[in-house]
Amino acid sequence: MDYSTGDQVATIVIWANWLWKNNGMATTLLHEIILSREFSNCSTYAKFANVASGSSMTVGRGLQSCTKRVETTPVFLVDGSPVVVVDCPGFDDTYLSETETLASVASFLTTTYSKNRKLAGLLYLHKITDTRVGGVSFRHMNMFRELCGTDSLKNVVYVTNMWSEPMKDDEIHRENELRESDEFFGVPLAEGAQMARHQNTKESAHSIIRALLQRGTTVPQISRELVDRGLKLEETNAGAVLGSKLEEEMQELADEIRQLRSDHAQALQTANEMYERMLEEQGWEEIERYQALEWQIALLEGDHELDQIAREQEWEDYMYAVDASLASALSEMYLREE
Structure with a gap:
């Protein structure tokens, strides 16, 4: 295999649900917006990242989110493609407001888009054990769809997790409701999004990532709104x-x-x-x-200029860290092949 500088890196960003990719540095965001609980924890995100990458991100316990900053996994491979998982606060974060989280997400996406890094896709994680979806969850769902935009829905996978073993009839019923109802995933699925089950195994996680890597790259609507059109948040x-x-x-x-x-x-x-x-x-x-x-x-x-400058530096530091991790991983692969 030729591990030249032209190789792509798939970066999977867990934000409660997303995946992103670029031309030479793939990116993937995982953003879990829909939660029926008043408070949430980040165990769902960290577990997905850990299972997919074999790393050991902190797994939240109890009711509070454990992610207040960006955390990345080491580079790992999916079918020979380098991948990085990035864990970021979700819209239901315990410590950050929805506005703060949206501003952070927007800053991240605009910075990466400005650096010519495009997304491989977006994952929307939903626990199949959630029996109710309240008004706040619907708001997060709508925000996610508007953040993506119609053109990016082909790069979206709605992922259900926390399945029982064996699967229960009521879980399968909820999955069908999520798939068929326009209040949930029906509309985006009709417009090109995919739906998948995560079985909490490495093979399952890689299968989901693989589905995104095969769909090319995309630019979320909010990136074009903020960068190309110069809109305010x-x-x-x-x-x-x-x-x-x-x-x-x-x-x-x-x-x-x-x-x-x-x-x-x-x-x-x-x-x-x-x-x-x-x-x-x-x-x-x-x-x-x-x-x-x-x-x-x-x-x-408000005026986010100063915050934007600070966040851009944070994301640039992150991208340098990803590049360094990739270089280290490729060096190890060279040595193994020799």
Whole structure:
């Protein structure tokens, strides 16, 4: 095998779900957006990365995400093609808001696109054990689709994992619902996306990666919006989905706060101290949530220039690290073949 500088490197980025590739340095993003739980952990992502690469990323335990920064695996091979897995925060991250995560994802994609690195594809991981998908999960799903854009759907694989052994009838029923319903994966599948099962084995993970590597490269819609069209983050389709939903939540919270204040005034009149304290505490909680949403919208609409410069340096450092890891891996392969 000729391991010349023309060889491609497939970089699999786990962001909860994505894969990316470039012409000379493939890239792959894995982005898990859909989760039915209020909080999530990163064990799904880290386990996929570890199984695929044979490495040992930190696997989250409990309810909190363990990924607040980029973490990469060593270079490994899939059918002779060098591959790297990159684990990044997901949209359901415990420590980062949705806006912060979208800004980070956008920065990563614009930096790599500006460096002429294209994506091999995008993986969307969904646990087959999740029996419900709530409003926030639908928002993340829509953000993912708008981030990809229709043209990139041929490079998307919707991956179900956490299957029982043997498979249960209700899991197969949920898989069919995910595949056939337009509320879930039906529309993107009809537009060229694929769906696959991950059985928590190296062979299964490599099969999923292989399906993406065979589909050529793509540029997600958000990269073209930000780089080619010069749009601001809130003007992108993904940013518009997030901004619209945040404003809807703010309006609902504002209505709840008004009702709580009315109830609190009535409690004062009836001298119901216990009810009054309960309403006061609940009111402060709602106000804090409202202020958090206000902050997210301000961040989405704000000037990201300084943050963008810092993130670009982070992603450039990452790309240098990938190149160094590739050089080391290819050197080892040369020695083995000699």
